[in-house]
Amino acid sequence: MVRGLLGKLASRSLNVAGKWQQQQLRRLNIHEYQGAELMSKHGINVPKGVAVGSVDEVRKALQGLFSNQSEVVVKSQILAGGRGLGTFKSGLQGGVHIVKTEQAEDIAGKMLGQILVTKQTGPQGRVVSKVYLAEKLSLVNEMYFAITLDRKSAGPLIIACKKGGTSIEDLAEEHPELIIKVPIDVFTGITDEDAAKVVDGLSPKVSDRNASIEQVKKLYELFCKCDCTMLEINPIAETSDNLLVAADAKLNFDDNAAFRQKEIFTLRDPTQEDPREVAAAKADLNYIGLDGEIGCMVNGAGLAMATMDIIKLHGGTPANFLDVGGNASEGQVVEAFKILTSDDKVKAILVNIFGGIMKCDIIASGIVNAAKQVKLKVPVIVRLEGTNVDQGKRILKESGMTLITAEDLDDAAEKAVKAIAN
Secondary structure, three states: OOOOHHHHHOOOEEEEOOEEEEOOOOEEEOOHHHHHHHHHHOOOOOOOEEEEOOHHHHHHHHHHOOOOOOEEEEEEEOOOOOOOOOEEOOOOEOOEEEEEHHHHHHHHHHHOOOEEEOOOOOOOOEEOOEEEEEEOOOEEEEEEEEEEEEOOOOEEEEEEEOOOOOOHHHHHHHOHHHEEEEEOOOOOOOOHHHHHHHHHHHOOOOOOHHHHHHHHHHHHHHHHHOOEEEEEEEEEEEEOOOOEEEOOOEEEEEHHHOOOOHHHHOOOOHHHOOHHHHHHHHOOOEEEEOOOOEEEEEOOHHHHHHHHHHHHHOOOOEOEEEEOOOOOOHHHHHHHHHHHHOOOOOOEEEEEEEEOOOOHHHHHHHHHHHHHHHOOOOOEEEEEEEOOHHHHHHHHHHOOOOOEEOOOHHHHHHHHHHHHHO
16 A cells, blocks of 8 residues: 555645645556556566456456466455445445455456546545456465655665555554665666665565576666666565565656656556646646635746645635646636536635736636636735736736735735634
8 A cells, every 4th residue: 555654755735734634646546457568567576467448357267367267366456545445435445355266257247347446536526437357376475565755765665564465554553563764866767775675674485596686687677677766565575486476556746747658658547647747737737636715826836836825824724726837828728617516515716827928818818718718706816016016916907806905915814814704
């Protein structure tokens, strides 16, 4: 789970005026079966498996790939951790089941198309569109392995633990001495000595030491070659035939590397992402959903952060981070308003624009057109300053819209908080 110990190394939250709020990280996340396929291509041992999206596909897979298997693992595929302990809204307990092969079709059918709720999905849960059928391995030892990016060492960090298959967060709290961290020099790359330290941290019982070292090196090579931001295997396990196997696969990739990882980025599953963020990405807007009541539309990341902080200072909660950038068009402003108003939790919208490259009259025209298209039903507080500010204010005034204008950022935030109180 990262989701765990990794969450402390690469935070999944945004600190707004001292309070942490959930956010979506700006990176590609892929399904377990996709991660297993990618690992297999890089020479890493993974269980035999196949992803299926219908009961008919389940039946065919069982008759073909698993015809000689007495048991099979049925894993629901959603982009969230904690699936094993999750609950379907239909009442089915657990998103991961080890069953007799003849029972797999029934259990998979109960998962497909259903909503699975875990600790990481929130109460709304996520729809299971595919299940992953994997061979039931005879495991003799379960461990934990991960690679992430570490600010302190300014490079990749390998994390290993001789106990796995359970919550790494709890283990790190109760037995921190079991967690081994091996920083890798980004210029030198992983050495045999580095890989040996990791294997020593895993403390394998039956697998060949040299073969395990090679598996660790291959995992690191995958991490670098594929522009991963996180690679987590929980558990990485030893089988009864003395192999070190990645029995799980969670991989994230740097969105900035999409131009050179085109094949990997075709694996993106937008149905598992926040639809607001998907829409924002299509409009080339920088958007991160939060859980507050005041929607923010700002130009510039620093100004956006300051806006959220001052909203908190006045007792409100920001519903999002939305930076329209310095070159946004009128159409992008309209799309931004559509995204903000699609959030039922938004009770007011605060527009805070400091016109430099972005001109205030463009923003004003966008606000007017957005109001016409989306039929704004919540108060809109506008603070404009900078290039063409007078033209912008005139456009808003002549529009006939009921807007709340503000003189400065403090005034805007205060009025936004009062607006939702009313």
